[in-house]
Amino acid sequence: MSEPITDPVTDPVAGQLAEIVADVLPADVPEAVIGEVIAELLPAEGPQVLVDDRVEAVAAITELVEAATRQVFAPDPLADPVVALTTPGPAPADxxxxxxxxxxxxxxxxxxHVDVAAAVSVLDGVFAPGAGHHFYPPSLLRNLLAAGAPVLLAWEGEAPVGVVLALPGWTANxxxxxxxxPMAVLPTARGRGVSVALKLAQRAWAIDRGVTEIRWTFDAMAAVNANLNLRRLGxxxxxxxxxxEGLRDVDSCTPLPYDRLLVAWHLTGRPVMPADGDAAPVWAVAAAPDGLPVLDPAWTVAPAALVAVPADICALRRDDPAAASAWQHAVGGVLQEALAAGWHTGWDPRGAYRLTAPTR
Structure with missing residues (x-):
């Protein structure tokens, strides 16, 4: 991420520049991200060239702010803009x-450009904190937007707190x-439904364009994601x-590439949530007293089965990579076998996948 240009204590030139930015900044532009954009647009000589003459500096910064807040992306190639997302005061039933x-x-x-910087800051804060590089560089997001990709931001006042990306495409037929x-919500904004709001906004974007299905993949070991995708969204x-994802980066917490589940969100009608049924499920994978997974092969002849996953796989991968790998082998083996055999996969509030056998 570009170095901040608004620290007058450590950089007097930056302090002068920050004063000029504050003078010309429109009231509706979030200060949290405008500095990032201006730093990216600065000439190669850096901020020093803008503070030698304050009159020229004001003119230059004004031009940069206007460029940063200008809409420069291609029109949506699929449909008109989403009225539901751009019209103020939507109906309460929305x-x-x-x-x-x-x-x-x-x-x-x-x-x-300001929106792009805000989206990049959220993605970096969730997926690459302290990494020294962008999870998604601004140039990539701009190209996605130029291709008509929906990138939606969740704002809390003037602070960006969540983002979801997507690509429009076509099925095989x-x-x-x-x-x-990727969807990212900053830790400070979690636990109150920001992810659900982002996905429903993405759904509205798709429906407005005649799309009836959204697909995505998620980490099969992520309990929070499984609960959101399977139980809350249907x-x-x-x-x-x-x-x-292929081979993990060299600094990955585990030696294994992450397994993922592919899900489809059908947008026509209400989602049909499968009934849990009366049969008591067996625990195909459960946690032993030592925290490692235990497999019960009898699940294959049961009408229903539960597959436990760690409550916080990220922490386990960081603190005990060997245990995380053992869980991934156990859970992945059962899920792969069950789906190949036609079992339905849902999510149980006890923190486990719920597998329902196909009609025999």
Whole structure:
């Protein structure tokens, strides 16, 4: 991420520049991200060239602010802009408005350089904190936007707190499809439904364009994601993808590539949530007293089975990579076998996948 240009204590030139920025900054531009954008647009000589003459500096910074807040991306190639996301004061019955109100955020499409910087800052804060590099560089987001990709931001006042990316595409038979990408919510904004609001806004974007299905993948070991995707949103597990991301980075906490589940979110009608049934499920994978997974092979002949996963796989990967790998082998093996045999995969509030056997 670019170095901040607004620290007058450590950099007198930056302090002068910050004063000029404050003078010309429009009231509706978030100060948290404008400095990042201006730093990116500065000439190669850096901020020093802008403070030698204050009159020229004001003119230059004004031009930079205007460039940063200008909408420069191509029009949406699929449809008209989403009225539900851009018209103020949506009807109370609007699920996006209701979910956003509960979460205390405002969901808006990414449109300007400032929006891009805000999205990058959220993605970095969740997926690459302290890494010294961007999780998604601004140039990549700009290209996605130019191709008509929906990138939606959750704002809490002037602070960006959540983002979800996606790509428009087509199914094998030529039907429009949205492939959802990374979704990130800052730790300070979690636990109040920001993710649900973002996904419902993405759903509205898709429906407005005649899209009937959104697909995405998620870490099969992530309990929070499984609960959101399968139980709260009602997405359907389509496939188990072992080692989907290929080899992990050299600094990964585990020696294994992460397995992922492919899910489909069907947007026509209400999602049909499968009944739990009367049969008591067996624990196909459960936690032993030492915290390691225990496999019960009898699950294959039961009408239903539960597959436990660690409550916080990220912490386990960091603190005990060997145990995390053992869990991934156990859980992945059962999920892969069950899906290949036609079992339905849902999420149980006890913190486990719930597998329902196909009709025999």
């Amino acid at each position: 699920p996006v408005a209701a979910a956003s109100a509960r979460a205390g955020v405002d969901i808006r499409p990414v449109e300007t 030529g039907q429009p499809l949205v492939q959802s990408g 997405a359907t597990v389509e496939a188990f993808l072992p080692g989907y």
